[in-house]
Amino acid sequence: MRLSRYFLPVLKETPADAQIVSHRLMLRAGMIKQASAGIYSWLPLGYKVLRRVEQIVHEEQQRAGHIPVLMPTLQSADLWRESGRYDAYGEELLRIRDRHDRDMLYGPTNEEMITDIFRSYVSSYRDLPLTLYHIQWKFRDERRPRFGVMRGREFLMKDGYNFDLTKEDALHAYNRHLVSYLRTYERMGLQAIPMRADGGPIGGDYTHEFLVLAETGESEVFYDSAVTDLTFGDREIDYDSVDQCQAILEEFTSRYARTDETHDAAIFDRDVPSERQKSARGIEVGQIFYFGTKYSDAMGAAVQGPDGKQVNVHMGSHGIGVSRLVGALIEANHDDKGIIWPEGVTPFHAGIVNLRQGDAATDAACDELYKGLAAKGLEALYDDRDERAGAKFATMDLIGLPWRVTVGPRGLEKGVVELTSRRTGESEEMSVTAAIDRLAQIYGV
Amino acid sequence: MRLSRYFLPVLKETPADAQIVSHRLMLRAGMIKQASAGIYSWLPLGYKVLRRVEQIVHEEQQRAGHIPVLMPTLQSADLWRESGRYDAYGEELLRIRDRHDRDMLYGPTNEEMITDIFRSYVSSYRDLPLTLYHIQWKFRDERRPRFGVMRGREFLMKDGYNFDLTKEDALHAYNRHLVSYLRTYERMGLQAIPMRADGGPIGGDYTHEFLVLAETGESEVFYDSAVTDLTFGDREIDYDSVDQCQAILEEFTSRYARTDETHDAAIFDRDVPSERQKSARGIEVGQIFYFGTKYSDAMGAAVQGPDGKQVNVHMGSHGIGVSRLVGALIEANHDDKGIIWPEGVTPFHAGIVNLRQGDAATDAACDELYKGLAAKGLEALYDDRDERAGAKFATMDLIGLPWRVTVGPRGLEKGVVELTSRRTGESEEMSVTAAIDRLAQIYGV
Numbered sequence: 001m002r003l004s005r006y007f008l009p010v011l012k013e014t015p016a017d018a019q020i021v022s023h024r025l026m027l028r029a030g031m032i033k034q035a036s037a038g039i040y041s042w043l044p045l046g047y048k049v050l051r052r053v054e055q056i057v058h059e060e061q062q063r064a065g066h067i068p069v070l071m072p073t074l075q076s077a078d079l080w081r082e083s084g085r086y087d088a089y090g091e092e093l094l095r096i097r098d099r100h101d102r103d104m105l106y107g108p109t110n111e112e113m114i115t116d117i118f119r120s121y122v123s124s125y126r127d128l129p130l131t132l133y134h135i136q137w138k139f140r141d142e143r144r145p146r147f148g149v150m151r152g153r154e155f156l157m158k159d160g161y162n163f164d165l166t167k168e169d170a171l172h173a174y175n176r177h178l179v180s181y182l183r184t185y186e187r188m189g190l191q192a193i194p195m196r197a198d199g200g201p202i203g204g205d206y207t208h209e210f211l212v213l214a215e216t217g218e219s220e221v222f223y224d225s226a227v228t229d230l231t232f233g234d235r236e237i238d239y240d241s242v243d244q245c246q247a248i249l250e251e252f253t254s255r256y257a258r259t260d261e262t263h264d265a266a267i268f269d270r271d272v273p274s275e276r277q278k279s280a281r282g283i284e285v286g287q288i289f290y291f292g293t294k295y296s297d298a299m300g301a302a303v304q305g306p307d308g309k310q311v312n313v314h315m316g317s318h319g320i321g322v323s324r325l326v327g328a329l330i331e332a333n334h335d336d337k338g339i340i341w342p343e344g345v346t347p348f349h350a351g352i353v354n355l356r357q358g359d360a361a362t363d364a365a366c367d368e369l370y371k372g373l374a375a376k377g378l379e380a381l382y383d384d385r386d387e388r389a390g391a392k393f394a395t396m397d398l399i400g401l402p403w404r405v406t407v408g409p410r411g412l413e414k415g416v417v418e419l420t421s422r423r424t425g426e427s428e429e430m431s432v433t434a435a436i437d438r439l440a441q442i443y444g445v
Numbered sequence: 446m447r448l449s450r451y452f453l454p455v456l457k458e459t460p461a462d463a464q465i466v467s468h469r470l471m472l473r474a475g476m477i478k479q480a481s482a483g484i485y486s487w488l489p490l491g492y493k494v495l496r497r498v499e500q501i502v503h504e505e506q507q508r509a510g511h512i513p514v515l516m517p518t519l520q521s522a523d524l525w526r527e528s529g530r531y532d533a534y535g536e537e538l539l540r541i542r543d544r545h546d547r548d549m550l551y552g553p554t555n556e557e558m559i560t561d562i563f564r565s566y567v568s569s570y571r572d573l574p575l576t577l578y579h580i581q582w583k584f585r586d587e588r589r590p591r592f593g594v595m596r597g598r599e600f601l602m603k604d605g606y607n608f609d610l611t612k613e614d615a616l617h618a619y620n621r622h623l624v625s626y627l628r629t630y631e632r633m634g635l636q637a638i639p640m641r642a643d644g645g646p647i648g649g650d651y652t653h654e655f656l657v658l659a660e661t662g663e664s665e666v667f668y669d670s671a672v673t674d675l676t677f678g679d680r681e682i683d684y685d686s687v688d689q690c691q692a693i694l695e696e697f698t699s700r701y702a703r704t705d706e707t708h709d710a711a712i713f714d715r716d717v718p719s720e721r722q723k724s725a726r727g728i729e730v731g732q733i734f735y736f737g738t739k740y741s742d743a744m745g746a747a748v749q750g751p752d753g754k755q756v757n758v759h760m761g762s763h764g765i766g767v768s769r770l771v772g773a774l775i776e777a778n779h780d781d782k783g784i785i786w787p788e789g790v791t792p793f794h795a796g797i798v799n800l801r802q803g804d805a806a807t808d809a810a811c812d813e814l815y816k817g818l819a820a821k822g823l824e825a826l827y828d829d830r831d832e833r834a835g836a837k838f839a840t841m842d843l844i845g846l847p848w849r850v851t852v853g854p855r856g857l858e859k860g861v862v863e864l865t866s867r868r869t870g871e872s873e874e875m876s877v878t879a880a881i882d883r884l885a886q887i888y889g890v
Contacts, residue, residue: 009566
């Protein structure tokens with residue numbers, strides 16, 4: 001994309017009402033614009049990151065064997081009356097009345113609707129196990145929305161639901177979700193630590209939250225420092241293997257890691273050597289639940305078991321905050337100049353800065369680079385505006401593309417351009433062709 | 446995808462309340478489930494088609510230089526009060542009140558919101574031309590929703606908005622949209638004819654609707670039969686070329702083609718030879734508008750022109766009904782056995798029918814085919830259930846994959862499988878390798 005034809009409304013001033021760094025940087029980098037309290041428009045740069053995050057979530061869910069559907073945003077109140085949550089949910093539930101005076105609501109989650117889908121079609125244990133998920137906009141009418149997309153009212157979430165014949169099978173689904181979430185966050189360049197959590201309004205005997213450590217996190221967390229050494233890496237997982245998924249759950253959850261809601265100082269002291277006892281702040285970016293037959297009992301979601309008897313299915317629900325992750329990624333990856341995108345989610349693979357727009361040789365080298373990257377499937381943001389170098393560098397630093405190629409007449413005399421890492425600030429001179437090859441290597445294309 | 450692990454709840458009975466064929470077939474093929482009146486869940490098969498349609502729309506919009514954003518579903522009533530539409534829009538506008546008693550609405554369209562984005566950031570003619578679009582769920586509280594996703598209340602739409610300095614520039618944007626829409630529909634295997642239309646509540650001096658001819662269409666249309674001979678084909682278009690876009694507009698719109706709203710019998714008789722005068726029914730799948738400064742006047746969206754004077758920008762809006770297209774595609778592509786997907790939008794590239802599940806050689810040949818197709822980037826739906834051949838064929842015919850490969854012990858003795866076209870019903874015997882190669886060739890991979 002040529003910047004002269006793009007829509008990247010960066011702000012020079014720091015917005016006064018944005019309290020946390022991700023909110024400030026998303027506004028300054030022209031990623032979002034507030035539409036109403038807690039409701040945002042995603043401008044071109046922000047939309048690209050949102051889609052990259054969404055795509056990784058889709059890929060990892062499908063790798064785990066989970067099947068995508070798409071449920072609507074508006075739901076009938078009747079379904080929620082069946083589960084008892086229509087009255088219980090409180091003021092965060094946005095209640096709506098349509099032109100025929102029917103009670104509707106903007107879904108904050110979909111346990112009822114997915115259970116209704118399940119009970120409408122599935123009647124035999126032979127169709128299990130089954131996990132359906134969707135990525136759809138949700139609404140929670142927060143009393144005091146703040147922190148930008150980190151705590152918005154309209155937010156994009158992946159929520160998945162497993163249906164299993166037995167508790168044992170459902171716990172395998174739980175473990176499978178834990179494994180797939182670990183992979184998902186790591187692909188985005190995030191370390192998200194599974195922590196024992198509280199069931200909250202969804203309920204649940206087994207539940208873990210995934211937290212990204214960041215100074216601005218809303219939760220206080222306590223953990224054994226050994227958990228931050230764990231990495232998933234590129235191990236191959238057979239998601240059908242009960243033993244493999246169980247082993248990974250144990251590897252990642254056997255050490256102490258809890259939020260303030262479930263923290264127990266006595267157990268912390270007993271189980272964790274004092275030099276490994278850490279407390280920090282964390283941002284919740286996902287949660288998994290096993291809640292047994294809570295919804296299948298209330299809504300009559302049963303299958304015929306192998307013995308011919310009707311069995312209410314065991315369920316769980318599993319969420320990743322897709323729009324919130326964009327904020328969390330920035331909280332974990334920035335410096336005083338701006339955002340530093342991990343390669344996995346960057347909106348453009350590289351930026352090209354033309355130091356002398358209008359100079360024939362410089363323009364030609366930029367074009368060669370731009371087209372050469374495109375031929376490798378890499379998308380560059382080419383700053384072809386007639387602006388000072390300083391302004392171009394400041395914009396690139398602010399929007400945080402991980403790699404910048406600087407092209408100017410002086411370098412070209414020596415046959416080189418400059419490749420700069422946003423994270424380290426280190427630069428290296430090389431030919432245009434070498435820069436293309438290096439970037440292709442970095443992105444594995 | 447192996448069918449034994451998929452969620453494809455096909456129905457044996459024809460649903461009684463579905464009046465049109467696309468609605469019946471989408472329910473029978475397990476593509477959608479009604480959640481409330483005019484609101485649908487997209488089940489796995491339907492969701493895949495929806496995403497393919499969405500992807501084609503994205504690609505063609507970006508090819509035309511239009512930039513994706515994402516605006517929220519809920520909007521503040523205040524914006525609509527600025528344009529005067531909050532009161533004017535009528536009962537189809539779903540009005541919502543949040544917990545703080547603020548008036549909100551579920552957006553049926555986004556002229557106000559995009560104009561607000563524009564005026565917040567753009568102040569110079571140098572940043573024009575600009576076209577922003579998004580694909581987002583909309584809501585229109587239809588009094589009597591019907592025809593499944595063809596006339597739902599919650600629906601997915603691509604809506605794009607151009608901002609230009611002059612009427613002349615805005616008409617080029619109009620033409621560019623017309624060209625990109627022609628390409629979009631053709632890639633989906635649809636012929637959509639641009640017809641002179643009525644401005645309706647959005648207003649507009651220039652507007653065309655795109656209609657797909659189908660017996661069940663909601664509009665009566667009148668046209669010169671010569672328009673159905675026009676095809677866009679694979680011509681290369683420079684979307685920046687005013688002349689090229691104008692020439693295509695003229696080629697596709699100079700012959701008589703109007704809906705009943707704008708039909709003029711006298712002009713029809715005067716301009717079209719009687720043997721070419723046709724009337725039929727049509728389904729609207731898109732509409733483009735140029736409406737000048739209607740919203741920029743009302744909302745103060747001005748830029749500084751080259752002469753230093755403030756100019757209210759010329760705008761247009763341009764919509765494609767993404768969810769509705771899935772229904773329209775079926776209306777135009779089906780027979781008495783079920784759906785017949787065009788290759789461009791099919792949910793799976795091919796179906797594999799195993800005639801003797803459990804027979805080692807047959808299972809092995811199916812596996813080889815399945816993996817061979819995957820290696821080419823082709824996704825097969827492999828019916829590996831322990832079912833009779835007749836039931837497997839009926840399911841494949843119903844869900845309408847364009848190509849089916851039938852694998853059985855008798856053929857394998859001769860070293861062949863059978864490749865069958867859903868559209869023609871014709872079959873051909875060939876080796877597994879040849880079937881993979883043929884499908885790769887058909888899909889151009």
